[in-house]
Amino acid sequence: MSIHTDDIQVWQAFQQGDEEAYTSLYRTHIRPMYRYGMSLTPISEAFVLDCIHDVFAELWIKRNRLGQPENVRFYLLKALKTRMIHLMQRKERPYQPLSQVEFDELWAEPSSEELLSEQQETTNRQELVQKLISQLPPRQQEAVRLRFVEEMDYHEIAQVLDINRQSAQNLVFRAVEKLRKWLLAFILLFLNLFAFVRV
């Protein structure tokens, strides 16, 4: 989205070999990298940590040859995903492959009965929306996370997901629209529980 001047200064210091700046980059971005990595393959934390290690080690080695990314967080998340896919495709590790587009097509949309029974186990609003989001196809979930938590723009989301800008926008739109419909259904059914209208 916007270019952060802090990020740029730290990046430039890092490129000149400043270890403190390098550490600061790590500190600033480790949390989004970790959560994003874990959301791609929650099965092995060790694997995600290894990949983060590789991304930072490579960054240090190549620091003289790197350009200035417009958005450092986007740059690091993309690098992490690339690294993870690379390792998994080389089959160095017996982990589940990332969810791919084909997987989306197999994704069955939950029926209203299923959603309803989900709701009965849910005690609060946060849990409910969380469960609804988990019912979305994996790529829509990923797009929504990148959009509303990592705050990437559509151009950046498109690059991370390796699709064009319009497709990225469509993914986010479809996800939000689906959530809106599901939530509306629940509001009608359980007015008391989900008082969306602020008093």
Place this chain on the structure above:
Amino acid sequence: MRSTYQHYSPTDFVCDDAFLKHQLEPTAQSTQGWEEWLQAHPHKREDWQQAVQLLEAVRLGLTSYARTYLSEEAEAYLLARIRATNRQAGYVEEGVTQVVPIWQKSWFRTAAAASVALALGAGLWLNRYPTDTGYSYREQVAQLPQAKTEQVNLSNQIREITLPDGSQVWLKPQSRISYAPNLGQDDRSIYLSGEATFEVTRNPKKPFYVFAGKIVTKVLGTRFVVKALENADNLVVQVQHGQVSVYRHTSKDVKLPRQALDGVLLQPNQQVIFSRRNEQFTKSIVEQPALLPTTIPVENSFVFEETPVVEVLERLKAAYGIDIIYNAEVLEDCELTASLSDESLFQKLEIIAQSIGATYEIVEGQVIFTAKGCKNL
């Protein structure tokens, strides 16, 4: 403001850059802009309001994702690992960066606070729990010959996991387990950090092992809890039903213990506490013994009317699976009339003891019931 906004649905608004930016970081300018636009288009106010609530709901649903984070120790540990790699590669040119005093760098202000936390974390990581050295979760898992599956519970709820052999694990928050992806084919070994309850499918040919710090818990088929919090003084194993044995983990390499040289056998409702400091086992009864699941809950099973106390104690023994030791001869003439259905085991024992002037104590996970006899009562 764009003219197309007139045709926007709530979803369109949520997906719009300017709308999102305003909701996340409103400025005086954006507030004024939207307010003016809404006044000019009053029929869109409802959709706009819905969009605000929809965005709020979506972000609420992403809360647990947004809060996923590494522990400070793990964060510091990973940084140390990265630095070690960089040093090995010979790319750290020390001294070069010292030319500019650090406090003159503009980014230093924001970074300083967290660096302190990081340094503290690193120090703790290196110095804490020297007694687990060689046997910590990370070290044991790192030594495993084959790849392993790791399950981590980063949520704030207990997570239920079904293992490849059908056994169930209830993993507490901030806890993790590792095991071979083909668990059950060769052996059944699990590595634990944190706390978990296990319900193990019965397979006498392949015992189930839980490695936690310096202790190993061996089971054939049962339900039990292992508490191995990284920052706690003690490791605890509690049995709910079945039988388990707990040993000290002696061999340096991660192999299954062959014999129970230095271990304890646990019955239901018993627990063992292993002190990390002096490496001693202490066997006792769990705080709140539960009725065994095999006991058929018969109405009035703890309602006694002039029942011989020996029979009362035998009934408790069977119901809780806990050994109660008493002298039957001394208790020969003792009888009890009481309704003890709602009391806990210890309350029941207290009432029985008081009614016949007896005492009880718990030694090594057993109840020793001492009476003077009832001939004179």
